[in-house]
Amino acid sequence: MTPFAKSVGYLAFSGLLLLFLAGCGQPPKLQPIPPGASVLAFGDSVTFGTGAPAGQDWPTLLAEKTGWQITNAGIPGDTAEQAQHRLPDLLVENRPALVIIEIGGNDFLKRTPQPEVKADIRRIIQAVKGVGAQAVLVAVPEWSLLNLLARKTDAPIYRELGKEEGVLVIEQVFSDVLSQPELCADRIHPNAKGYQVMADGLYDALKKAGAL
Numbered sequence: 001m002t003p004f005a006k007s008v009g010y011l012a013f014s015g016l017l018l019l020f021l022a023g024c025g026q027p028p029k030l031q032p033i034p035p036g037a038s039v040l041a042f043g044d045s046v047t048f049g050t051g052a053p054a055g056q057d058w059p060t061l062l063a064e065k066t067g068w069q070i071t072n073a074g075i076p077g078d079t080a081e082q083a084q085h086r087l088p089d090l091l092v093e094n095r096p097a098l099v100i101i102e103i104g105g106n107d108f109l110k111r112t113p114q115p116e117v118k119a120d121i122r123r124i125i126q127a128v129k130g131v132g133a134q135a136v137l138v139a140v141p142e143w144s145l146l147n148l149l150a151r152k153t154d155a156p157i158y159r160e161l162g163k164e165e166g167v168l169v170i171e172q173v174f175s176d177v178l179s180q181p182e183l184c185a186d187r188i189h190p191n192a193k194g195y196q197v198m199a200d201g202l203y204d205a206l207k208k209a210g211a212l
Contacts (some may be wrong), residue, residue, distance in 0.1 A: 016182075028168045030134055030211040035067030040094050042087065042124070043102035043138070046174065047074025049079050051185025052192040060098075061199035066212060071096070079106045080120035087124055091131045098211065099128045100202070102138040102174070103154065105188065109143050118157040123167050133165045138202070141175040143188070158184045168209050173201035 008177050027075065041047050041059035049057025049072070050141035063070040075083070080103045091099075101124055107117040121137070128135040152175035162169035177183045177198075183194030190198055206212055 005071050018079070022106045027209060028162075028166055030136070030168060030206065030209045033066075033068060033134075033211050037068050037097045038094050039063075039066075039068040039070045040090060040096040040099045040133075041070050041072050041074060041102070042083070042099055043074045044078040044083075044106055045074065046140075046189060047072060047102050049074070049195065050076055051189030052195050053211070056192040056195055058190075058195045058199040058202065061196055062202055065199065065203045066206075068098075074102075077106060078103065079110065080104050080113070080117050080124065081107065081112070084123050084127065086108065086122055086126050091127065092152065095131075096133050098134045098136065100138060101125070101128070102140065102156060104140045104157075105143065108140070108155065109188075111144065111177045114142075114155065116200050117155075121157070121161060122165065125167055129165075135165075136206070136209075137162060137167055138174055139169055139171045141178060152176070168205070170202055170205040173198055173205070176201075178190035 001084070030158050038063070045057060047057070054146060057072060058073065059070045059072040059074070071092050083103050101121070104117050107120070125135045125137070137158050139154035139158035141152040154175050158169050159171065161167070177190050177194045178188070183197055185188055185191040
């Protein structure tokens with residue numbers, strides 16, 4: 001092989017390697033979900049809509065933007081450890097194409113060790129995958145003194161789970177809302193305007209991922 005051919009081959013290989021590495025850093029893509037499809041919003045009081053009037057929760061607002069039939073399965077006070085046990089019946093009942101998971105905040109408030117919270121959320125993700133539905137994680141801020149006083153940041157377990165389970169993680173949407181007092185009903189719940197901002201952020205992320 002001539003030096004020129006070797007050089008061309010090396011450049012071609014380098015280009016393919018760069019494309020591969022760039023692709024590895026991309027968030028997972030979702031299969032398109034048509035209007036009218038069943039979607040499950042699974043979580044705690046933030047999914048339920050605590051802090052805003054009825055009908056101003058993010059699942060209802062997201063349903064209006066997408067045309068999906070979104071079931072709000074948020075229960076105030078729920079933890080990832082408790083929630084995993086009620087999920088199977090919801091999956092059978094709703095047969096969702098997509099499950100949007102927002103859970104973990106109450107575990108953090110109870111000072112449950114993050115490895116335990118991560119394991120519980122992993123089981124929730126795997127249950128969703130087990131019925132052939134797509135799973136999306138909404139990252140939740142870690143409750144700490146620093147996080148209460150400063151700009152909120154997502155707990156690291158969500159990004160870790162996204163990489164390990166190959167699921168889309170919607171990052172810094174919930175945390176950013178809670179970082180703006182005018183969008184909050186209290187320190188851990190958005191108000192009506194905050195839920196609207198949250199729904200808009202989820203919509204944008206889902207659209208970018210290919211669900212819409």
